[in-house]
Amino acid sequence: MKILDIALKDMLQSFRSVFAVMLMFVEPIMITGLIYFAFGGLGGGGSDGLDLPMTRVVVANQDQADATSGISAGNEVTKILQSEELADFLEVTMAEDEAAARAAIDDRKADVAVIIPAEFSKAMTVSGARATITLYHDPTLTLGPGIVKAVIDGIMDGFSGYKITADITEKQLARQGQTMGPDTLRALAISYTQWAQNQNTTEGASADPTISLRGPSGSRTPDDSPLAGILGPVMAGMLIFFVFFGGAYTAQSIVKEDEIGTLARLSTTPTPSATILGGKLVSVFLMVLVQSIVLLISSALIFKIQWGEPAGVIAMTLSMLVAAAGFGILVASFIRNTRQGGVMLGGVMTLCGMVGGLFTAGFNTPSGTFDIISRFVPHGWALDGWKLAMSRASISEVLVPAAVLLGMGVLFFVIGTMLFRKRFA
Amino acid sequence: MRILDITLKDLSQIVRDWKISLFLVVMPFMFTLFFSATSAPAEADARLPVGVVNHDPDGVLSARLIETFEGSQAIRIVSLKEAEESQVDSLIEKETYAAIVIIPEGYSRQLLAGEDIRPEVIAISDRPAGHSAVTAIRGDIKRVLSAAKGAQLSAEVADSRQPFAGDAARQAYLEEGITLANAAWDNPPISTEMKAATRIDTERSQSTNPAAQSSPGMIVMFAVFGLITSATVLVAERKSQALQRMLTTPVHRWEIIAGHLLAMALVTFLQQAVLVGLGQFLLGVDYLSAPVGILLVMAALALWTASLGLLISALVKGEEQVIIWAMIAMFLFSALGGAWFPLEFAGKAFSTIGHLTPTAWAMDGFQNIVLRGGGNGSVLMPVGILMAYAAAFFGLAVWRFRFE
Structure with missing residues (x-):
């Protein structure tokens, strides 16, 4: 009973501290909220939930229409760039010439200049002719120019595909001593264009003609929102970081009580030191339990994060709690006074969070070396486990990182408790 | 003071x-x-790792597809070992590969016959690496499909002028067309180039730092x-x-x-x-x-x-x-x-x-x-x-x- 009294007193103290509440509950939600807002979570996002940035494109179309066929491929490219389908993420204006387009980028009035050369249509119609479209872009940008390049490459591949079809037909007919003629060329153009349009209109749909796309079996489907794909790991990173921080912050109360003398006063009462230490440990465990539950539920409600199947979530929550409580007690056992505590907690937790990949979760896939290093800290195993749980991996797969976390937690707990017992003996 | x-x-x-x-x-x-x-890229080759299982090893189109993947600037292909083939889902979950492509048996033959057959791609496409890999794979496959379509159209034109002597002659004409189209795709007539608007010379450019x-x-x-x-x-x-x-x-x-x-x-x-x-x-x-x-x-x-x-x-x-x-x-x-x-x-x-x-x-x-x-x-x-x-x-x- 005394254990619970001590634990409840500590919890009450923690909940009364605005600093602790901010640190344990508000900051993880706030950081994830900022990412949510950044990537289109507060309206404005597309149907897939991801809000694509608007890229300002300036087009310098210097193309001269083919004299015989009248084809102006440059105009076709410009029309596609100005089409309604692309209007949600491309804001297209026209420049008088190449110099004006380049100046618009240099003066930061546009993000990407599409410079269509004079011989562009010729490359479409004359055998052996070639042309290159230049994309001149702001060097601080990568995503916008990447999107424009993908769009242009798609158009170029369509044009090149037609040109190559016409060229090989002409070559093969020539080998048989025949010529193509304008009617055949026109028929080829119609057939190829219809086929290419069919390829593009069904791309991404279930009837995608190029590939049959699926996610890992039993996992999310490829139709899941990209925003959820970023937010889930980000929130998992924040959950782990702040739960471990919360555990260590609560465990610090032993040091605080020692410093202000209440621990010594408590030891004059008929309370065994094992009970006092036990109460402190229970408070750490209960605090991180409450923190985890609040963060899991609130993030699921606010950001619609799907943490996974109940069995995986329970296994990960419990193992993370043991690891966070054990790690907190171990770190606190090295802290001599509360002045040292802030630096120790800040330094150790930040370092472990970094090594464990918590700050880049959702954005970067860890490379081989980072992946190996992340296994030396419980944070890395926790992130691995939550990622598996969120992707609805089988419980046997989730249990591997959960078991490692549990083992680490128990080990930290035993060492931390021994150090504290020795210190307060 | x-x-x-x-x-x-x-x-x-x-x-x-x-x-x-x-x-x-x-x-x-x-x-x-x-x-x-x-x-920063962890390895000298910064391309995304993509696993490939080719069940159509003798096919003309699948061979071309592998060649196209190998020349990609976005993905780096790795042939999956037999033991790995049964673990494709787990390999994607663990992010060992950004995507895995499985080319089905008879891919080239069925595609040239005009049948609907597609490589299976396993990826978590809502993650940045998965999305980029799928986009690159799709682009490469479209080029191979375009070469096949070009060859088919060329064969149709030839057939309409002077019908082929038989299936073998048609097949030979088709394969010749594919070879020509593939060679043309190696150096397409129209291309794009990116240039960063910076006054810093290329050697000192910071855009990749x-x-x-x-x-x-x-x-x-x-x-x-x-x-x-x-x-x-x-x-x-x-x-x-x-x-x-x-x-x-x-x-x-x-x-x-x-x-x-x-x-x-x-x-x-x-x-x-x-x-x-x-x-x-x-x-x-x-x-x-x-x-x-x-x-x-x-x-x-x-x-x-x-x-x-x-x-x-x-x-x-x-x-x-x-x-x-x-x-x-x-x-x-x-x-x-x-x-x-x-x-x-x-x-x-x-x-x-x-x-x-x-x-x-x-x-x-x-x-x-x-x-x-x-x-x-x-x-x-x-x-x-x-x-x-x-x-x-x-x-x-x-x-x-x-x-x-």
Whole structure:
């Protein structure tokens, strides 16, 4: 009973501290909220939930229409760039010439200049002719120019595909001593264009003609929102970081009580030191339990994060709690006074969070070396486990990182408790 | 002179605590190194790893598909071993591969016969690596399909003029067409090229140096965080009534505020100087191509963060509140200002609001020199806006400042 009294007193103290509440509950939600807002979570996002940035494109179309066929491929490219389908993420204006387009980028009035050369249509119609479209872009940008390049490459591949079809037909007919003629060329153009349009209109749909796309079996489907794909790991990173921080912050109360003398006063009462230490440990465990539950539920409600199947979530929550409580007690056992505590907690937790990949979760896939290093800290195993749980991996797969976390937690707990017992003996 | 005395007193109080250096210099530098390292390719080949299982090893189109994948600038293919084939889902879950492509048996034959057959692609396409890999795979397959379609159309034209003698003749004509089309696709008639608008020559270009984003980003973020130390000194003085006592001396109120403001600005400026030096000499970020411009940005950022620190210390009562508000300011201004990730990655609303923040202008100032290769003059606008923000925050702080 005394254990619970001590634990409840500590919890009450923690909940009364605005600093602790901010640190344990508000900051993880706030950081994830900022990412949510950044990537289109507060309206404005597309149907897939991801809000694509608007890229300002300036087009310098210097193309001269083919004299015989009248084809102006440059105009076709410009029309596609100005089409309604692309209007949600491309804001297209026209420049008088190449110099004006380049100046618009240099003066930061546009993000990407599409410079269509004079011989562009010729490359479409004359055998052996070639042309290159230049994309001149702001060097601080990568995503916008990447999107424009993908769009242009798609158009170029369509044009090149037609040109190559016409060229090989002409070559093969020539080998048989025949010529193509304008009617055949026109028929080829119609057939190829219809086929290419069919390829593009069904791309991404279930009837995608190029590939049959699926996610890992039993996992999310490829139709899941990209925003959820970023937010889930980000929130998992924040959950782990702040739960471990919360555990260590609560465990610090032993040091605080020692410093202000209440621990010594408590030891004059008929309370065994094992009970006092036990109460402190229970408070750490209960605090991180409450923190985890609040963060899991609130993030699921606010950001619609799907943490996974109940069995995986329970296994990960419990193992993370043991690891966070054990790690907190171990770190606190090295802290001599509360002045040292802030630096120790800040330094150790930040370092472990970094090594464990918590700050880049959702954005970067860890490379081989980072992946190996992340296994030396419980944070890395926790992130691995939550990622598996969120992707609805089988419980046997989730249990591997959960078991490692549990083992680490128990080990930290035993060492931390021994150090504290020795210190307060 | 009195202003300087107050400033020096604050500075000596701050530097006396060795632990401060952890937050002011060591931690931001660690973060810069970490984010640069995680953004940089781990291996010489930075392409995304994609596993391939080819059940159509003798097919003309599948062979071409593998060739096209091998020439890709976006993906690096790895033939899966037999043992791995049964674990494709797990390999994707563990992110060993960004995607896995399974080319079905009879792919080439059925495709040339006009039947619907597609390679199976396993990927988590809502993750950035998975999405990029799928886009690249789709583009490569479309080129192979286009070659096949071109050959088919050519064969149809030939057949319409003079029917083939039999299936073998048709097949030979088709395969010849595919060979010609593939050769043409190796050097397509129309192509695109990317050119960055920078005055920095290609050899010194920073566009591929991940530290060119993370170093200024961390400088800006920790400049805001660093105000905790100096703002705490001011709050502690108010709590201990040292500020009130100062009012009994012949020092003017404005001199006291200016002295503390100068201390805060100097701490942030020196912190930036150390981080700029580390960025220049250890991470290869070319800050010193326009030293005067960099000094101007640093000074303006220091003055703005000092004004923010003064405002926070004017509004709060205890040291813990300083930490809370400084952290909130750090998160908000860093994320909105593009210190965590470039604002171009964010949505319209976020990036529009973000571009209004002083941190976005500080990032602009740094990047105008580091990435755009602009000279000292390129920072004048960002510096001017930062100074205007500094003046506004300073005005608010003085208005709300309490000595008691």
